[in-house]
Amino acid sequence: MQIKFSTVILRKLLVSSALLISILSHENFVTAQDGNMDNFIDSKSSKIAKDVKKWRRHLHENPELSSEEFKTAKYVESLLKKFGLKPQNGVAKTGVVAVLQGGLPGPTVAIRADMDALPILEETGLKFSSKNKGVMHACGHDFHTSILLGVAKLLSERKKDIPGTIKFIFQPAEEAPSGQLVGARLMVDEGVLKNPDIEAIFGLHVEPELDVGDLGYASGPFMASSDLFTITIKGKRSHGAYPWKGIDAILVAAEVVTSLQTIVSRRIDARKPVVITIGKINGGENFNIIADEVVLEGTVRTLDPDAHAKVPELMKEIIDGITSAHGAKYEFSYTRGAPVTVNDPELTANSVSSLENTSGIDSVHITTPTMGAEDFAWFANEVPGFYFDLGVRNEKEGKIYGVHTALFNPDERALEIGVRVMSNVVIDYLRNNSK
Numbered sequence: 001m002q003i004k005f006s007t008v009i010l011r012k013l014l015v016s017s018a019l020l021i022s023i024l025s026h027e028n029f030v031t032a033q034d035g036n037m038d039n040f041i042d043s044k045s046s047k048i049a050k051d052v053k054k055w056r057r058h059l060h061e062n063p064e065l066s067s068e069e070f071k072t073a074k075y076v077e078s079l080l081k082k083f084g085l086k087p088q089n090g091v092a093k094t095g096v097v098a099v100l101q102g103g104l105p106g107p108t109v110a111i112r113a114d115m116d117a118l119p120i121l122e123e124t125g126l127k128f129s130s131k132n133k134g135v136m137h138a139c140g141h142d143f144h145t146s147i148l149l150g151v152a153k154l155l156s157e158r159k160k161d162i163p164g165t166i167k168f169i170f171q172p173a174e175e176a177p178s179g180q181l182v183g184a185r186l187m188v189d190e191g192v193l194k195n196p197d198i199e200a201i202f203g204l205h206v207e208p209e210l211d212v213g214d215l216g217y218a219s220g221p222f223m224a225s226s227d228l229f230t231i232t233i234k235g236k237r238s239h240g241a242y243p244w245k246g247i248d249a250i251l252v253a254a255e256v257v258t259s260l261q262t263i264v265s266r267r268i269d270a271r272k273p274v275v276i277t278i279g280k281i282n283g284g285e286n287f288n289i290i291a292d293e294v295v296l297e298g299t300v301r302t303l304d305p306d307a308h309a310k311v312p313e314l315m316k317e318i319i320d321g322i323t324s325a326h327g328a329k330y331e332f333s334y335t336r337g338a339p340v341t342v343n344d345p346e347l348t349a350n351s352v353s354s355l356e357n358t359s360g361i362d363s364v365h366i367t368t369p370t371m372g373a374e375d376f377a378w379f380a381n382e383v384p385g386f387y388f389d390l391g392v393r394n395e396k397e398g399k400i401y402g403v404h405t406a407l408f409n410p411d412e413r414a415l416e417i418g419v420r421v422m423s424n425v426v427i428d429y430l431r432n433n434s435k
Contacts (some may be wrong), residue, residue: 045420063117066173092186106164106434113148114174123406140206150419163434184375210391216367223341226373237292246290344384
């Protein structure tokens, strides 16, 4: 009986030992695989840097405006096919989407880059300056697109080791003119975050306030909402010598312009930034005529969803009160643009670890949220998103000019950094969330 009992115990110990060895071997294998992927990303980012630069310069020479990115889309599509992917074109008119199915089970994520240029006459004097006069990649979308192409090429070569699926989204019309739907909204409406369903989305933007090699981010609100409005003040025309016979639309408009600023200073929590800007005023016929109509156009920017919801009604209250006091009438049109771009806190915390591991803690900075807007918000409203800044400033070489200027000339060394960082961020997410 004693011998039989000892044999049973021995067998259990042997089984347990074998299981432990198997687990440890698997963990060592996974660690080795992870290490190999990290090394691959580092080395491959350097090897394809010349290709990424070539793609960027081609895009810079051939910029296209919002919703007109037909040649850009074909160029992107042709490269994705060379990488072994099967791109879908015509998404939101000129967008391109491709899916990379990894060889291991895991979640599905997306990476987004915008493709359109701005109606600006380039003044950089570069050898590869825009060939499309009056159109320029002055916001770095040529960088964004080239970086995403680099990520697609790099990761396609190791798809068997990728634990999950990656959807590459090349978006049109981020710079869509006021009054038109932006590309991100159109893509979301067309189901770009479905089939397969996206769990998280990532994006970056070049930042001329950060030196090359530096990265910036903020958890929570990162970029402001962007709405536009039109106010038409309707008065009564009369001779300028007899103002009491008319209703002066210019006077009423002036009171509206100044009073709208009390929303910022007195009606909204001062800890919640709001900007109300009147950027355009049209009205009047002659120096000696009381104007009967004035049109005001402007924008509202906020970083807080509650403030974002309140501002239109507060504006209407002020406009209604002032026009009523003067016996005037008005029309008020308010159009929602991009919502607040919010970085999901949990996703941000995990992604920042990837940024620091890739570029070093000293190169990663918490930045102040900006009142500029970004239609990436439409994606991040649907699924957790992480959007960060990629430094492109180089004072020694005079690469100091801001986006949306004719002299904007980012440092191309940031291209390789962008490919390496974005690849690591996405792979780390897939590793940490694969089942």
